[in-house]
Amino acid sequence: MINSLKTAFLLATIASLALILTTSHCLAQAPPLDGGLSGGFGGGLGGGFGSDSPAKFKVEAQFTAGTGDQPGMLYVTATMDPGWHIYSITQAPGGPLASKITIAEDPEKFEVLPPFQASPQPHKKSGTVFGPDLVVETHEKKVVWYAPLKIAAGVDPATLQISGGLYAQACKEVCDPPRTEPFVARLGEGVEIAGEPGAEEVIGGKITPQNRPKDGPLLKYIGLALIGGLLLNLMPCVLPVIGLKIISFVEQAGHSRAHAFMLNLWYALGMLLVFAILATVAMTMGLGWGQLLSYNGFNITMAAIVFVMALSFLGVWEIPIPGFVGRGKMAEAGEKEGVAGAFTKGIITTILATPCTGPFMGTALAWTQGKPPATIYAVFMSLGLGMALPYLLIGAFPKLIRFMPKPGAWMDTFKQIMGFVLLGTVVYIFTFILWPAMVPTMGFLFSLWAACWWINRTPITAPAMDRVRTWLEAFTFAGIMWILMFPGIDEIVSGRFAMGGLHDVMVSRFDSEYEEKKIDESVLAEILKDAKVDPSTLATEESELPWVPYTTDAFNKARVNRKTVIVDFTADWCMTCKTLEKFVLNTPKVRKAVEAGGIIPFKADWTHGAADEEVTALMEQIGTKQVPMLAIFSADKPNEPFVFYEAYSQTSLLEKLEEAGPSKE
Secondary structure, X not given: XXXXXXXXXXXXXXXXXXXXXXXXXXXXXXXXXOOOXXXXXXXXXXXXXXXXXXXXXXXXXXXOOOOOOOOEEEEEEEEEOOOOEEEOOOOOOOOOOOOEEEEOOOOOOEEEOOOOEEEOXXXXXXXXXXXXXXXXXXXEOEEEEEEEEEEOOOOOHHHOOEEEEEEEOOEOOOEOOOEEEEEEEXXXXXXXXXXOOOHHHHHOOOOOOOOOOOOOOHHHXXXXXXXXXXXXXXOOOOHHHHHHHHHHHHHHOOOXXXXXXXXXXXXXXXXXXXXXXXXXXXXXXXXXXXXXHHOHHHHHHHHHHHHHHHHHHOOOOOOOOOOOOOOOOOHHHHOOOOHHHHHHHHHHHHHHHOOOOOOOHHHHHHHOOOOOHHHHHHHHHHHHHHHHHHHHHHHHOHHHHOOOOOOOOHHHHHHHHHHHHHHHHHHHHHOOOOHHHHHHHHXXXXXXXXXXXXXXXXXXXXXXXXXXXXXXXXXXHHHHHHHHHOOOHHHHHHOOOOOOHHHHHHHHHHHHHOOOOOOOHHHHHHHHHHOOOOHHHHOOOOOXXXXXEOOHHHHHHHHHOOOOEEEEEEOOOOHHHHHHHHHHHOOHHHHHHHHHOOOEEEEEEOOOOOOOHHHHHHHHHHOOOOOOEEEEEOOOOOOOOEEEOOOOOHHHHHHHHHHHOOOOO
């Protein structure tokens, strides 16, 4: 008897606990007490669960196959019984239970591209039982969720089946327990989505800049390139090498017109050679202007060349090319610039100019996208000719530089000053060398310093074999140090890792500290919810824009949610980019316009262009691969951006932001 009572008591206790827990769960999901939204979103927390019938919603799904390079669409439709509702998939935490769509993924057959979008948009209401600030989002009657679908090559859409489920909770005056309703999507005709552009139009549509350079006569763009190349001489990237030409101009002033023109012609030919190589690279490898600087191996090589030039001007050693001397033993020879010196200076000047983009250059280069090889060469060579034009004119008319002082002791001081300027250029190159390679590169530069010092110990009057032996010893030492610093050449040219030696030590440290760029999802959710940005989380200065690191997913979410977006394509090696960011973008007036319009600013960092595949992909969609570039995507026309292909003013930027309009709520 006692045992029977104990058993009955235990069962009653378990049943009571189960009832309490179930009721608590229902209360946690209960709707507001204030009468709710239209369509039966009511008050009342009591009443238990609904009837014994299944949850008051049903789900069906289908997909379209897409055409060409455009993806298809997956549609998931939920239909609620009259008076019942479910909650949105974007319902914020801390309130009702958010619905969730799950897909049985099969990457070999298909890929669903997030995010799912809803049509119609959910009803929103704040000031409910969940708190005054929490917005409750509900769907009534019928809702269609849709997302782009990419079907793998070789898969027959007619035989494809996509399984999934919708996890949701249906509520009226009471709430049914949450449940998963399964579905199987098959090929269909699609579901008509009424209203404003959604994911299908935004993500599946082709990006077509509204101001892309129009087709026009070749002579027009040759002219723009010629002017752009001429103005490139005024860019700060060229200044470190301009001093080299000043020295040669002084020397040329004392020679015949024919001699001066010949030297400047060779200087121009050196410049044109580099532009011809850049045109070839643009056609064969698809590299944009300055993109060579995104390769670590190229940057290390440039740092080494500029460093040994600086050592020459500081008198540590003397490059055995007339016109590339420091002082001392070869001073007399150096006063007479030779063809090799002029040609080499032209090459180096042009390479150092690539981090900058002058006015008109961007438009001309963007126009060459997809053009025949002859057209590309014509535009690039016009750029080179424009850059070389001042030197050809000075060669033809030496009197243009009659204001230059006569050669004298001042040239020694000037050369040494230029040596320090070149060392400053090396420091600048270090700002975009990958972090694991910085210490090995510094070690290699020090070995070059030692090699140059060793070469300089052998007098120029020494027998030829002694000088040859000294050079071989110096090269051998530098080669050994290269192997110790960077054992693998392939990785340093194209990547970051697996190089061995000192580089491996730095990489292991880098691996433990490095994190792939990504946007904090909670920050992005806040941005997309009410188009406001918390400066304390994203901005470091009062005038700096609240930059969001560019990712394809975040960019698509912003456009699908009808936000006006700006994308700044930039790189650490692009001096023009940094100048624009300092004096145009990150300014109080622009920030005020961005915040007032709820505009989301994305920073698309192309410093290491070969690795930034998402950034490169967007640039290719826009139609050009070069920086600086800034694109403004309007909330009303998310696939028709206005693009600044080169430098721009604050006034023009503000005008285009006003034309684009604010983000939509």
